[in-house]
Amino acid sequence: MLVTAPRLYIRRPSPTTAEFTVTTCPPLTLRLRLLLAALFLLRLLVLTTAILVLHARFFLQQSAPSPSSSSSPHSHSHSPPPPSPPPQFLALLRAGDIPSLLTTLLQALHQSPLGRATSAVQRALPLPDWAATALALAAGWAACCARVHTTESVLVLRGLGVQTSWMGGGGGWLGWVLGWIMGWGGGTRFIPTEKIRDVLINEAFRGWEVRYYLVVVVEGEEDVVVLFPGLLPRRKIVEAVWRGMRGCLFEEDGEEGEEDGGKG
Incomplete structure (x- = not known):
């Protein structure tokens, strides 16, 4: 097909x-165009998930608060942060502050339904850092470079x-x-x-x-x-x-x- x-x-x-x-x-019929669009969205979803996994493994855990600093004994270190005000993407882009723009974008993605689902899967299936990194890199490579035709x-x-x-x-x-x-x-x-x-x-x-x-x-x-x-x-x-x-x-x-x- x-x-x-x-x-x-x-x-x-x-x-x-x-x-x-x-x-x-094959000839680009309407059905094929819809399939290619769905495949593109799937690739984008896989690539975004791989980036979130790597970012959570090597950046969020380093800045996560320790259990002793929690105000409640029932708080969990892997709980998502509270909702923040809407990020000013355009202001950061106009200012040319690319690092802050990327950081803000990643934080917004972690608070999105996709980010929360990714965090839930990582908590349910704990993997060592090397295994999670290998899976994320393989998924990202497949999303970007795998050929269809x-x-x-x-x-x-x-x-x-x-x-x-x-x-x-x-x-x-x-x-x-x-x-x-x-x-x-x-x-x-x-x-x-x-x-x-x-x-x-x-x-x-x-x-x-x-x-x-x-x-x-x-x-x-x-x-x-x-x-x-x-x-x-x-x-x-x-x-x-x-x-x-x-x-x-x-x-x-x-x-x-x-x-x-x-x-x-």
Whole structure:
């Protein structure tokens, strides 16, 4: 439902430019958009919970009052603090006081229903700090970086070269922002036209099956550059991209083509 077999989309904005995209993302119907929105909210919920767990473990416990300072013998050190006045988020943001803004935001989250539920679960299931930290970090990583679908593309510019790009998808802006900052889950490479010697289809065994690889022979490099290395689409898609690339790179007028809504 969220992932399909690799599909090919061809876009030709001009006679000398062609973009070939292979993706495992199905067509964005209303149902799929709702599912992706629900998945995004789930990721945000998991990430917020992981942050609350880490903050409660290593910051709130250090500043929590000792049992002897309680005015009542029945008071509990893990009880949530009394409600505070509404935080002035905009005032702190305008003042540029980011540490105070983050601290105030975390305190407000701890007083929210999600924060109270997280505290209740931690009291009901006591874990050592190392175990809680490992679980929180694993949950946060999965919320930000786990891929739902993969997209790889090749942009061909006659007279300039070929640009390949790949990225994981389905993670929403959380995964996109972290991937952009840390260099995770994607990348690009540009190959100038003068270094491209040929575009070939190679046949090789992968396990017990025969797979077809679309490769670019680059001058000065011992190894060929494999296009769509993560998805390795089937022969029909590989041949369509091969014909389109050669037509755009090496033929005078290119090949006539129209946008393909999903070959494959």
